[in-house]
Amino acid sequence: MPSTPKETPSSILIIGSGVFGLSTAYALAQREAFKRTKITLLERMDFPAPDAASIDSSRIVRPDYPDPAYAALMAESHKYWRGDFGAEGRYTESGLCLVTDHPDDSAESASGNYLVKALENVKKSLGLKVGRREDGGQVEPLESARAVNRVMASMGGDCGQSGYVNWTSGWADAEAGMHYMRKLVAATGRVEFRTAEVERLHYGESKVESVELASGEQLHADLIILATGAWTPKLIDLRGIASATGQVLAYIDITQTEQDRFGSNPTLLSESSGMFIIQPRSRQLKVARHGYGYANFVTIPHPERPESAGEKITVSLPRTKQDDPNINIPPEGDAACRAYLRKTIPDLADRPWTQTRICWYTDTINGDWLIDYHPTYSNLFLTTGGSGHAYKFLPVVGERIVDIVLGVERDELGASVRRKWRWPEKRGGDDHVWTGDWRGGVKGMVLDEELARGGTVEKEKARL
Template sequence: MASTHQTSTTVLIVGCGTWGSSTALHLARRGYKNVTVLDPYEVPSAISAGNDVNKIVEQGTWRLIMSGCILEANAGRHTIVGHRGEDASVSNRVVLEATAAWQTDPVFKQYYHATGVVIAATQPENVEELYESERATPDNGYKRLESAEDFRKTMPEGVLTGDFPGWKGWAKKDGCGWVHARKALMSAALEAQRLGVKLITGSPHGQVTTLIFEENDVKGAVTADGKEHRAEHTILCAGANAPQLLDMKNQLRPTAWTLAHIKMTDEEVELYKNLPVLFNVERGFFMEPDEDNHELKICDEHPGYCNALPHVDDKSTYVSTPFAKHQIPLTSEQGVREFLRETMPHLAERPFSFARICWCADTPDRGYLITSHPDYPSLTLGVGGSGHGFKVIPTVGGYIADCMEGKLDERMKRTWRWRPETALGRDWTAVQGRMGGSYKVLDFTDVKADGWTAIVSKL
């Protein structure tokens, strides 16, 4: 039963993407009756990385690939390596709790598909790193893949027709799969709304222009229509837009990734159904065609794009400004087609039916920022997904709610603290462990007007 405090307390959540929707859901489940969520886009957000047909959560390396993620459902695996900046015990707990929720929470479990995974690399050092990070041994359910024929046999005949030049990897049938990201995100937001959360989305009514700073605290937010939304607690879950609303002391770098779809025939959709995820850490990845539009999503792998990288002598004021675009740079199109030529050359020249960029926000160590702000007692931060935030959508809102209530686990509190010291002299071009493409962070301002795809989307 909800306490009087939970029933009467007003809470404002800024952002209704992956973490904002999760936080709204968890607060509603705890009995909070006065929760409002603001977002400049209708659900699902046009710029949110969670607005995607599928995601892959990869537990072993604690890495989320922006357009997908491999979710390992082996809850008995207790030796998970934490991401840089994270206490391994924290990573272990977060992964196990998220895994259990994907399998049991009625809001999310219908969107998890246990199809297996094929992981690979081409450079010898990356093959070795992948082996070590995934513990890719037969005891852990992995089968070694040495040749093109080995890779082709992981899927039905006619799917993988490429030569897989230089590819080495492993296949795992059990305990892995993918999740339908957009539907999971919308499920969380709609369930929160059903439980009483007020969603105000779209511009200008949901577009926050500034936080309300009063009496050395944050008292809510102002939207583009001039309305003040005041609350006793404000939770900032604005993702890549957070630096535009709050001085993050250079702890967040808004970074974007790219994806493309190709239309599949009814026969191809049937052939590609229930396929394992195929992921090469240098080339890219794909999952089965989506059930609604019958489109195959392919992502090229690269360290990401920023929007206006700073000059060497001007790092103190840097903000990479997110924007929505249903096109991708031609260099990314080339990356997608290279991946297809190596794996499914029969699809390599098929026209794209859809493409988009999607945004996340990297901390310097790629650990989360789930913390109370040191200067504003009523402000809670839930940001810094760092490319591995979607996999925890079933549970992350609970941690953010714990933080707001002052009862976050002490190890999590220490690991996810406000830590501007990690951003001193930050290298904004650091790849932060990511591979592929040019092996460097790229800049959208370097993409010329005619350097983008020109796809007429029918989605």
């Protein structure tokens, strides 16, 4: 079992400046326990890394979870989003319309009725008032396609068969939120920022001996916090625990008239297909999928063995526009985004994408994050495994992470998340993790195979 160190580290090196790394840096910088600790935040690219999962035009901010712990953590986070953190357009509370596309959700949905359980949970654990918005309701069950299409009226298409709308949910301008958090961290004056890529960690028997940068420089710290998102399996063996999976995003430009038409919509999210459309901003609309994603298998030297041992492992790692500027989403993903746009907003059916992106989740087996000391290396702590849902917790997750660093369970929620996020007792049977939480798309897709299909989008639609 991982243990909590008895002594306060005199130096902490956080690697990775995404949601987990920045939020951890902020919480560490404010804790009395670390007031004499040197804190360094290392990032491979000048902030913000354009291919980081935390950097994009928008992220959904919702308490809509079947699991009361995430809903409770969101209740904490919501206070910040509704205050200064979310000011100046960083947070917009436009609602979330969570729907199923199946006439009878109970039989067909791969999600195991995520939305039914989420609705029950937000009503019960957050005490949201049920009813139409015009009557003061915060959450409204939508029991027919007609009811869904009433809420999403401006889209003009088929938005779902049933579901509910939560008017207390919203979305964040993801990049702007990250800039804000970075400013908060800088303002503490406690954190040294450094741009450099970590090439590998050097492992001794029971601790990390040093951190080697791509330049060859070796760094040392009493505590190393790995917050490297989907790139983490390059630095530590996470086979059967967490994997990088590529998710599809496609953007179109819209006119000012269209911006006015769709600009106050709730986010539309289908639990059946994982497809979603967040309220557009600045005349840009995004179609995306919360899916099983693509694996990008790469054979690399075993990260925990000396290079001289020659041992190799195969893991999925991100491939982004930084690696290949011409990479776009595969035809399968293109077809899925196109079909969803056509179905929900027929008027925009053929509008060409201005850009597409494969954005990389760090998926765990059940979608819970991995926030814990490593069981073997006593000075290594991991905070990763976001599984496509960590952004919304940016203002508060660092506090919970630092509690775990210190071995403190300050309340029931702390105890609950501590259990959820711990290093698993055993690894999954397969090296690659296809997460088991609710997802759209097909399980088992490999990026190179999907790119190689090279078929037209029309052909791909026929295959789906």
